[in-house]
Amino acid sequence: GFTAFTSRKKAERVPGRLVVRRIPELNPKRAAGQGTLFDTHRFHAFFTTVDSGVLDTVAADKTHRQHAVIEQVNADLKxxxxxxxxxxxxxxxxxxxxxxxxxxxxxxxxxxxxxxxxxxxxxxxxxxxxxxxxxxxARSARKTxxxxxxxxxxxxxxxxxxxxxxxxxxxx
Structure with missing residues (x-):
């Protein structure tokens, strides 16, 4: 469980679930200087207000990914x-x-x-x-x-x- 906007009034707070997906890092980048704390995985988080009884974590992740695809199409059209x-x-x-x-x-x-x-x-x-x-x-010898x-x-x-x-x- 997670509550969003906890710094606001209780009426403006939004309860829900924070889902964090861990994805293996296939192209780890080694930069000079300070290294990363977790360089073997990437983490993608999203927030949902749908109850886990209605949409389990896997189904919520699938819905979130479909939403990301349509957002990319909208950005492309804009x-x-x-x-x-x-x-x-x-x-x-x-x-x-x-x-x-x-x-x-x-x-x-x-x-x-x-x-x-x-x-x-x-x-x-x-x-x-x-x-x-x-x-x-270019045209030459009757060929274009x-x-x-x-x-x-x-x-x-x-x-x-x-x-x-x-x-x-x-x-x-």
Whole structure:
């Protein structure tokens, strides 16, 4: 059990449960100077007011993780098209929301098709590294070519995305 806001009046205090999840540290960082006290595990805490009879600790943890995923999606959308909301017009808000959902879904699909680290990258990262490419179109000998930057670190992922989106037609 845990009571939140104990420094406030009794009417404003919130009783509940504080759940602390211990996760093994897979990439321990050794810094020069003072070391950490617990460097083999990371600890993630969350507070819930749901009774343990209704939601046990494992189910509460699962619910909390799902909440964290949707919060990441909301933050991603607010960093893109939803930054223009709210406006004073209902129609404009509706249009920005539809555009945001379409752009988010297309960008996530592009990241998954590209693979690698882009499968879980935020939309801004996918746009910056895969979509906004400093390339130029060159035409010679009746062929159109796309000239990509030399030694570009995301060339493999971009080619995987391009091949997936523009696969050659299948001969039946």
């Amino acid at each position: 960093d893109s098209a939803l930054a223009h909301m709210p406006s004073g017009h209902f129609g404009a808000n509706s249009a920005w929301l539809v555009a945001a959902a379409i752009a988010y879904n297309l960008t996530r699909a592009a990241g998954i098709l590209a693979g690698g680290t882009f499968a879980k990258a935020r939309s801004a990262t996918v746009r910056r590294k895969l979509i906004q490419v400093p390339a130029r179109i 070519r796309l000239r990509l930057p030399l030694d570009w670190p995301w060339e493999t992922e971009w080619e995987r995305l391009f091949t997936s989106a523009h696969a050659p037609p299948q001969i039946a």
